[in-house]
Amino acid sequence: MNLTREQIRVMIYYDYKKQLSQEECLESLHKTFDDSCVSRATVYNWFAEFSRGRDHFEDEPRAGRPRTAVTPENIEAVRELVNIDPHITYQQIEDTLQIGSTSTEIILHDYLGLKNVTCRWVPHSLSEAQKQDRVDYCLQMLKKFDGGKSKRVYDIITSDESWFYYYDPETKRQSQVWVASNDPHPTKVRRQRSVGKHMFAIFFMKSGFNTIIPLENGKTVTAKWYANECLTQVLKKVEKHRRLNDLLIHHDNAPAHRAALTMEYLDIQHVKLMGHPAYSPDLSPCDFWLFPKIKEQLRGKNFQDINELDDAVRTQIDCLQKDDFYQCYEKWFERMNKCISAQGHYFEQI
Known part of the structure; x- marks a missing residue:
């Protein structure tokens, strides 16, 4: 069963109202479904939306969206999403911010100077x-x-x-x-x-x-x-x-x-x-x-x-x-x- 975005958001809202932390919410969702059902960035983003008073789970109307989504606000939003979850994918950024793939690539590579690399596994996080x-x-x-x-x-x-x-x-x-x-x-x-x-x-x-x-x-x-x-x-x-x-x-x-x-x-x-x-x-x-x-x-x-x-x-x-x-x-x-x-x-x- 593939969950819709709205269904995921309802479950995030439920954990938000229960006063769980973002990490506790993410762990609960991954344990119930799987790691691909929602990203860490999405959970953090919706916790922030609910704390600002958002009371609906549907996407915002897109008719008034500017022709280009490469705006200072989106650049800063992408930076925050990557800082929260360095493993976030292009698709997850696009879904979270409702911007296109071209704008996402421009922001990541041209404005933020980021590149996607494979992580090197290490045996332990050393103190x-x-x-x-x-x-x-x-x-x-x-x-x-x-x-x-x-x-x-x-x-x-x-x-x-x-x-x-x-x-x-x-x-x-x-x-x-x-x-x-x-x-x-x-x-x-x-x-x-x-x-x-x-x-x-x-x-x-x-x-x-x-x-x-x-x-x-x-x-x-x-x-x-x-x-x-x-x-x-x-x-x-x-x-x-x-x-x-x-x-x-x-x-x-x-x-x-x-x-x-x-x-x-x-x-x-x-x-x-x-x-x-x-x-x-x-x-x-x-x-x-x-x-x-x-x-x-x-x-x-x-x-x-x-x-x-x-x-x-x-x-x-x-x-x-x-x-x-x-x-x-x-x-x-x-x-x-x-x-x-x-x-x-x-x-x-x-």
Whole structure:
């Protein structure tokens, strides 16, 4: 069922009379219908109309509308709508202000100097304290490891867990193909990411891959699993080549990673734990390099069960060379410099 503008306005008026806020009204409408039923700008605009005493829901008569809608009033109105909702569409502006598409484009581009761009997703809205924590962490790491040149970097083993799906559709870029100018465009059926998935913990060092450990079906990541299953296997493998005394474990601040059981286990093994700033996947080698690299190769492939998925993930890891891990660690320290230059902000898409 497609709601008319008037029906939407009646519901906005109802929430206005109930003394709900604009955001509460918007959330209620989106929850009842969907996110496309009304824009944030429309809700704010009609709240303003009702507060000025408007007592009807129909559009104002348009006969007296000036031949051009590029007026100072409309320019200011468009500016306000965009400030309220940076995601507002051309159509929503036109519907809200009852102006044409040409006038809307002129106001947006020529008068306001705006352009429409795709948003870059970031992991978290960082507070000033969190940005400073990121800068402090990077400064400490660069100092401790001589900008990444110290041999001690080879003592760091980094890790994280991630979900891998039985089916993950290809990206639009991966689906691109070259065709002759007179050939029809190839088509493909739209498929969604599968519900089936499995979690793996992966550990590696600058010198190369260490261990991959699947989480048992139906289980969750706990300190007991992380310490007794993951770290035990990892350290046994490390001990075959070197002593543990100088080993440094790097992982994020997930509950299982900072639990008392985990800390106690590392202390017994005389393994030191490195810190990591909160909400910083762009400073985690697994997140900015290894996981995306593996998942890109698995996109578009169907796996029937955990065994097939496990084999595929391990195959992709086996395809990596020692130099790939070396270069990852080099880029890790480069990223620390970028983070400092960006004053703790996220500095690029991960």
